[in-house]
Every structure is written in C-alpha cells, then in structure tokens.
Amino acid sequence: MKQFLSYAVAISVLSLVGCGEETSEASADCPEVVYVGDGDEPSSFHTGGQLLGIDVIYPAYASGDKFIIIDARPPLDHNLHSIKNSISLPYYDVEKCVDALPKDVWYITYCACPHNESQYAADVLEENGFSKVKVLDEGYIEWRNRGYPTTDNPDGILEEETPGPADDPSDDSSED
Numbered sequence: 001m002k003q004f005l006s007y008a009v010a011i012s013v014l015s016l017v018g019c020g021e022e023t024s025e026a027s028a029d030c031p032e033v034v035y036v037g038d039g040d041e042p043s044s045f046h047t048g049g050q051l052l053g054i055d056v057i058y059p060a061y062a063s064g065d066k067f068i069i070i071d072a073r074p075p076l077d078h079n080l081h082s083i084k085n086s087i088s089l090p091y092y093d094v095e096k097c098v099d100a101l102p103k104d105v106w107y108i109t110y111c112a113c114p115h116n117e118s119q120y121a122a123d124v125l126e127e128n129g130f131s132k133v134k135v136l137d138e139g140y141i142e143w144r145n146r147g148y149p150t151t152d153n154p155d156g157i158l159e160e161e162t163p164g165p166a167d168d169p170s171d172d173s174s175e176d
Contacts, residue, residue: 040066045060069108094125113142
C-alpha cells in the first residue's frame with residue numbers, strides 16, 4: 001500500500017510539473033507571430049487615441065514597416081479572407097496569448113467594423129502592458145474595398161469594372 005501511495009504521489013507531482021514541458025495551453029493555441037515587413041518601426045503610428053485611419057496604416061504596410069496586424073474576428077472569417085500577412089487571434093483568445101506576443105512592436109487590430117472585436121482585442125493588449133496598439137478604424141471591409149492586399153487578392157489590385165451593354169462603345173444601335 002505504501003508503494004502504491006508513493007507512485008500516486010509521484011504521478012501527481014509529475015503531472016503538476018509537466019516533466020519540464022510547458023504546461024500552458026496558450027502557446028499551442030496562439031498564432032505564430034508574423035510581421036508585415038522587416039523595415040523600420042512605423043513612425044506615423046504615434047498619434048493620439050486608439051483608432052488609426054487606413055490612410056496612415058496602409059503606407060506603412062506598403063513600405064514594409066515592421067509591425068503586426070491582428071485579425072480579431074473568429075477564425076472562420078480569417079480563413080475565408082483577411083488582410084495579407086495578418087495573424088488570426090480572435091478577440092476572445094487574446095488574453096491567453098499575451099505572454100506569447102512580443103511587447104516591443106506595434107500592433108494593429110482589425111475586424112469587419114464596427115470596432116467591437118478589434119477594440120476589445122486592443123483593450124486586452126493594453127491592459128496587459130502593450131503600449132503600441134492601434135485599431136484599424138475603417139476595418140477589413142474598407143481595406144478590401146480599396147483593393148489593398150488580402151488573402152483572396154494578394155497583389156492588392158482593384159478589379160476593373162466591366163462595361164455593361166449601355167457602356168459598350170462598339171454598340172452603334174443608338175437612334176438618330
């Protein structure tokens with residue numbers, strides 16, 4: 001009986017310690033950090049307030065500045081289409097991943113707008129000591145509408161409108 005109790009205690013201690021392995025679920029569930037670019041830190045992000053406009057963010061994105069874009073929407077939305085080089089970190093998982101994220105870089109959070117999910121994610125980051133956090137004010141829909149790079153439009157090209165029958169210059173059926 002003593003030997004059985006000794007084994008039970010040893011197993012309990014090992015399960016608590018984890019045999020030297022990380023016991024946190026956070027690292028397994030947290031996304032790999034991906035930077036937009038490997039350039040300098042964006043200097044244009046140092047403005048007041050948490051919301052930052054697309055006209056400030058996109059030039060930094062296009063020039064390859066070093067920052068992280070977090071898609072705060074649920075994974076299904078991210079997998080369907082998202083900003084190219086963004087990471088999927090749903091607003092409801094941010095808190096468990098804060099220890100897996102570097103604190104010395106800029107973060108831009110976004111959702112489909114309004115700012116419910118992205119603002120919640122930004123608030124959680126700030127509450128956990130992240131000081132370089134902004135929310136993409138216009139959200140994903142405006143990013144996509146402008147033809148900026150997305151996973152379903154990686155080159156960021158606006159699709160040109162095809163002329164309809166009334167716009168077709170080769171149609172000479174007009175009345176004289």
